[in-house]
Amino acid sequence: MRRTEGTLEVTGLTAGYGETRIVEGLSFAVPAGGRMALLGRNGMGKTTTLATLVGQTTRHAGSIRLDGVELSGLNSSARAAAGLGYVPQTRDIFRSLTVEENLVTGLKGRPRSALEEAYALFPRLKERRGNGGGALSGGEQQMLSVARALLGRPTVLLLDEPLEGLAPVICDQLMQALAQLTVTLILVEQQVDRALDFAQSAVILERGQVVHEGAAADLRDDHALMERHLGVALAV
Ligand SMILES: Nc1ncnc2c1ncn2[C@@H]1O[C@H](COP(=O)(O)OP(=O)(O)OP(=O)(O)O)[C@@H](O)[C@H]1O
Numbered sequence: 001m002r003r004t005e006g007t008l009e010v011t012g013l014t015a016g017y018g019e020t021r022i023v024e025g026l027s028f029a030v031p032a033g034g035r036m037a038l039l040g041r042n043g044m045g046k047t048t049t050l051a052t053l054v055g056q057t058t059r060h061a062g063s064i065r066l067d068g069v070e071l072s073g074l075n076s077s078a079r080a081a082a083g084l085g086y087v088p089q090t091r092d093i094f095r096s097l098t099v100e101e102n103l104v105t106g107l108k109g110r111p112r113s114a115l116e117e118a119y120a121l122f123p124r125l126k127e128r129r130g131n132g133g134g135a136l137s138g139g140e141q142q143m144l145s146v147a148r149a150l151l152g153r154p155t156v157l158l159l160d161e162p163l164e165g166l167a168p169v170i171c172d173q174l175m176q177a178l179a180q181l182t183v184t185l186i187l188v189e190q191q192v193d194r195a196l197d198f199a200q201s202a203v204i205l206e207r208g209q210v211v212h213e214g215a216a217a218d219l220r221d222d223h224a225l226m227e228r229h230l231g232v233a234l235a236v
Contacts, residue, residue, distance in 0.1 A: 003033035005067055006083065006155035006184035008053075013062030015052040021060060022048040023208040030156070030201070032067075035185040037195035037216055039230060040205035046188040047089060049205065050158045053186075054086045055079050066156060085154025085183070089161050091145045095134030099125055099144055102133050106148035118147035121177050139170035143177070156184040163191050192232055196220045204229045 009029045016022035023045045030036045038046050051057050053064055055076040064071045071079050080086075093102050103115050103125070119126035122143040128136060136144065142162050149157060159178075163171045171191070175198055178185065189195035196202060196216045204212040204219075211229055212219065219225060226232055 003155075003182055003184075006030075006032040007067050008156050008184060008186075009063075009065040010053070011063045011065075013049075013052060013064065014060040015048065015057045015062070016060070017048075018058055021208070022057075023052065023205070026062065026205075026208075026210055028203045028210060028213055030184050030186060032155075033182055033184055034201065035187065035199040037192075037199035037202040038186055038188045038205065039192060039195065039202060041229075041231060044205045045208040046205055047160055048208070050086065050088075050160050050186065050188060053079075053158060054084055080152060080154075083153075083155035085149040085152055085157040087142075087145050087149050087157070087159045087162060089164065089188075091141045093133045093136075093141055093144050093148065095132065097133055098130055099133065099136070099140075100129040102144055103148055103151060106151035108152045110151065110153075114151060118151060121150070121180065122147055137170075139166050139174065142166065142174060146174075146178070150181070150183075154183055156186070157181070158186045158188075160188045161190060162187070163189060163194065192226070192230055193220075 011027050013026040014021055014024050026049060040046050048057060052059060059072055066083055069082060071082055103118050107114060124140060125143055125147060128140060162174060175194060187195055187199060196219060199216040202216045202219045203210055206229055
């Protein structure tokens, strides 16, 4: 079924930390239910871009529209209520709470029965429901962080390097679960091959500016472009 919610349009976005501008004039769009890979070498502004979308940086200019609604004047919680979900690089979980207690904090007023959605997506979390967040493996923490964000029923989910530090087999499991989702997704990822296999479109940032936007498959085939902006060339 084609989704009708979750169209994100970013235009001329300039933001940073206080007076320091890190991203400059960013423009890109993701259709409802689409998946975009946001790529770039270290320090190019990917995390800052996601943090700006959710209202955690200083915005100097530009517009962020979700289904035609302007978000840039709203605070972070209002943006979350409008449909933006965020899984930061730090994995946003409470280490002293159990898995289930962590999930409950993501319910945002929904009935407890909604927890079954999280357990259906990640059966491993059901097995570990009584364990403390701090006792989980890196992969389980990432699953918990994603599941908690999804319980808020976002229409757009922003994921910052979800595969970082995870074993290849766990990366496979996580990507398979993410591929089942119908929400709009923006994926920041250093594993360029996995990101381009997963996404339909790709944006490359260099020093806080968009230097390439196009179909993920086209970028995958353009070895010179990949080499120039990402320093990698993927196997054919
Ligand atoms: N809180 C902050 N205050 C000031 N500058 C910051 C802050 N966070 C990041 N920066 C700077 O912003 C620039 C972009 O960083 P950012 O984390 O957005 O890049 P990135 O592309 O996500 O990199 P990485 O792949 O290493 O996570 C860097 O020069 C960084 O030092």
